[in-house]
Amino acid sequence: MRATIANHPWRPGNRAELLENGEAFFPRAFEAISRARREILLETFILFEDEVGTELRRRIIEAARRGVKVEMTVDGYGSHDLSEDFLSGLTAAGVEFRIFDPRRTLFGLRVNVFRRMHRKLLVVDGERAFVGGINYGCDHLETSGPASKQDYALEVEGPVVADIREFVAAAMHAGGDGGTWFHRSASPSPAPGGAPGSGEARALFLVRDNGRNSTAIEREYRAAIRAAQHEIVIANAYFFPGYGFMRELRDAARRGVRVSLITQGEPDMPFAQLAARMLYPDLVAAGVVVYEYCRRPFHGKVALIDDDWATVGSSNLDPLSLSLNLEANVFLRDHAMNQRLRRSLDALRRSDCRRIEARALPRRSPWRTLIAPLFYHAQRRFPAWAGLLPAHTPKVVRVASDAERAP
Template identity: 80%
Template sequence: MRMTANGRLWRPGNRVELLENGEAFFPRAFAAIAEARHEILLETFILFEDKVGNELRQHVIDASRRGVKVEMTVDGYGSYDLSEDFLSGLTAAGVKFRIFDPHRTLFGMRLNVFRRLHRKLLVVDGERAFVGGINYGCDHLEDAGPLSKQDYALAIEGPVVADIRDFVSTAMHANDNGHSWSQPDVELPAAMPGDARALFLVRDNGRNSTAIEHEYRAAIRAARREIVIANAYFFPGYGFMRELRDAARRGVRVALITQGEPDMPFAQLAARMLYPDLVAAGVAIYEYCRRPFHGKVALVDDDWSTVGSSNLDPLSLSFNLEANVFVRDRAFNQRLRQSLDGLRQRDCRRIEARALPRRSFWRTLVAPVFYHAQRRFPTWAGLLPAHTPKVVLVANDEKQDS
């Protein structure tokens, strides 16, 4: 088994399937929950009280009533407005429901912006796992209209599921602030469900704080022919940018897909500040314009890919709790490439060098200041007094710390 620089093991023998958007993800996830025999562990950033959230709720209630152990954790920022009726139905059925870092709004504003639980993980019976960027809400279905999101997830079977299950179970019974997960020893079964090697990595605020970024950067440095990064919020650090430019300059085809119809315009403004340097180095940049792009995926050459929750911006790389799966498999790599090629051909506009703003005194003076202020913001924010995020267990009509 190949080991990463961080000492993590790539698990052989996995079956990995790409699920594109809610139309593919929700039926598979709900079917797995409906078939559960022993255990369901679920973490998500957003759970909306809409038709998708209500369908999930009913499936886990049904599972709990037939004797399956069900534990769920949602983020207090992303899932801040769930009703008492919604929650009480879950807890009355025996579901252990936790909220990560809940806070009341102030004048309708959510203030717990940093150190959010941004992971999207589902593990059923320790045998099947789902990992990606898709939350439980109607805005991941195309029939939601022009604001529906383009996104990806993985369905996984095989030895790496044990890593994911161990992590989620451990995280649910510990306060995530500062919690660092260690990859367990896994006894490989004699029969493997597939041919893919897979690596599960998390970003936390302990010793795994740079694990996901380091795996990205190692793959970029090793690239020989092609790099495609499709990321909703793209504003990485100087080292990441340098390695992308270096790859393009040594002849690697480097393509970046970002948001053209952003749900957060400031994120697009930040990404566009990086375009001139990337295009000058030979990076091809595409903005996806059909609807908001929410994916966090990438591929390198013929056999390295990743799908997960981590954006490439200061929040995901420095604050939020994230999870990605990295895959080494030619067939999966080709499937992801086909999807991203389709986006580029049908729904993207390419950013041409001649369309970029000309260098001016304002851009020469302000752009570097803006860039470094954005990149150093996590460090500056870390100097401020910080609260300790809590995980709260919802218990019928009362809440208690877990």
């Protein structure tokens, strides 16, 4: 049995389904919202006022009007341009709508860059939960064109949903920097309408916050990498982890584990690709096989290890996600889910990825030997340094309804 973090128990008896891209995710999430009877809790980094966001809004309003308790939180950086009309329709229907760290722009630029609420969580009636990297916008649909994103989410049922609901319900009212101290008991508090599990997956829900859980997701990754016996596949949009993570990945490859990494080849943020490419020489030299996904921007945050371990969530493996952002992942021990994710990633590697060959990498030079470590450590540390500034202490603001604002 692989080691895990104290006070974060694995829950048996869950059912999990992999949802690839908006084409699979949006219909299932919207159907769950439309069938809600008691409660909808939703957190997202990005909510766009486009066709997807408008459809989400319509279904949320319908649910609130039929008496479902609805609470939503969006990030002030990722969802900065929602109109008053868009929001007023939600609050008028009774939706409790909150914005994490809203700030005015400075010369048209968003200044709330760090400590973002990057989670994407939806819990319906305490019975079904959705966790992953997919935001509510058309750019997660392939019909939106070559800039559409490749991404993943999970739909889960079973005992782990109580963990997710307990956390989201607390986070909705925590405020501050999102450092919600999430301490699970052996038996989480049952949610209204929560049902016992009927699946075979063991599941672990972990968050990264700026309190007691600041390293939880990274530590679970690293524990699984150290225990790997046959294979590790990491597919991550923004890959720039710390030294310890890199060392353990290289050590796994050197002891004979097949280690593969899939990163962006058509990046939505070129600087992130440049940072990841700095790591390729050391990874390839250790035996890690590196691929770049080239069909469209890759936005996934998934991994599998051996035949029974997998994770899907919002956390990238970069300084923002590992040091500042508020993140959430589900980790699974389930052979069937592992194989479904493997088939999806194998298909990407076969048809839409290019392999990074050692002969194509830049040769080492005295200049690179000197500068690369300095750049690496500066890049790793900068978000944490910037996050210490008082200007980046976030807050959560509730959007008042028109009736509440009336004199």
